[in-house]
Amino acid sequence: MKRNILSxxxxxxxxxxxxxxxxxxxxxxxxxxxxxxxxxxxQTPAAKLAxxxxxxxxxxxxxxxSEPQWQQASITKSFTLPWRDFLPQKTQFSTFIDDNNLYxxxxxxxxxxxxxxxxxxxxxxxxxxxVEIFISKSIDLSQYYCIEMDAKGRVLDYLAKSYRQFxxxxxxxxxxxxxxxxxxxxxxxxxxxxxxxxxxGITEDTFHLGLFRADYHHQKSAQGKTISDDIQWISWVDxxxxxxxxxxxxxxxxxxxxxxxxx
Numbered sequence: 001m002k003r004n005i006l007s008x009x010x011x012x013x014x015x016x017x018x019x020x021x022x023x024x025x026x027x028x029x030x031x032x033x034x035x036x037x038x039x040x041x042x043q044t045p046a047a048k049l050a051x052x053x054x055x056x057x058x059x060x061x062x063x064x065x066s067e068p069q070w071q072q073a074s075i076t077k078s079f080t081l082p083w084r085d086f087l088p089q090k091t092q093f094s095t096f097i098d099d100n101n102l103y104x105x106x107x108x109x110x111x112x113x114x115x116x117x118x119x120x121x122x123x124x125x126x127x128x129x130x131v132e133i134f135i136s137k138s139i140d141l142s143q144y145y146c147i148e149m150d151a152k153g154r155v156l157d158y159l160a161k162s163y164r165q166f167x168x169x170x171x172x173x174x175x176x177x178x179x180x181x182x183x184x185x186x187x188x189x190x191x192x193x194x195x196x197x198x199x200x201g202i203t204e205d206t207f208h209l210g211l212f213r214a215d216y217h218h219q220k221s222a223q224g225k226t227i228s229d230d231i232q233w234i235s236w237v238d239x240x241x242x243x244x245x246x247x248x249x250x251x252x253x254x255x256x257x258x259x260x261x262x263x
Contacts, residue, residue: 049076049095049209053258056098063153063180063189065105070094073103079213082238089185091131091213091234097257103191106131106149106213110185113151114216114229123168125149125156131188132246134160134210137201139249144208145200147172151186153179164247172196194262205263208252211236 052074059067073094081088090109095102114129128150136144141162148156155177159170177190197207213234239250257263 049074050256052096053260054096054098061176061178061189061191063178063187065189079234079236080238081232081234083244088234093211101191101193106188108185112217113186115151122156125154129216130214132212136208136252139208141249149177149188153177205257206254209255210252212246
């Protein structure tokens, strides 16, 4: 009798162990959601990008990034491809301020740089490989500012209001942009005055920033002719939505300016 009881206890222990092993990855729904949020937060560069202030000096905007300040700049490489199941080509964003300007640079890996042969006006940029900077005073996007730059440094800039109300007559005053095509892809280097940031309503040391990239890839026929373009939409944060959209609050992140007398 004792032997039978021991056998039953042993079987119960074995089944319990099997059950625990089979469900080791199962979490209660609320814990699952917390886990997902934690994973998203790890991927989100919020609070990771504080824009440093460096001593004033001459920065030549030429796409070379040869000045030592670029080695001291605030940098993020946290770019993701939320709507594809593979990793994007690498993108790096660098930025800093001095007394008078905000400087920025993108270093882009791109094996297939797509540029228009028939450039008509700034709207042509919207059909090319490009990097994008969106700036907003507040997360409600009641008014925000968009700067899109192709691999030749040509600019599409416009003012926007939620949702997708665009005013292409706006131009970023004092913006300078240069580019360089490299064996790995391209570099964008630029600056604009702190006064232009103030004109956007940025009067405090924190504002909301979006960083994005449109990565075009030619789809070719058997004869080698381009028949269509595959566009990979790259963002510095995964907004957890089903289709690409860079004009929503979920893709904007608060960033902090280093101490500056004008903020």
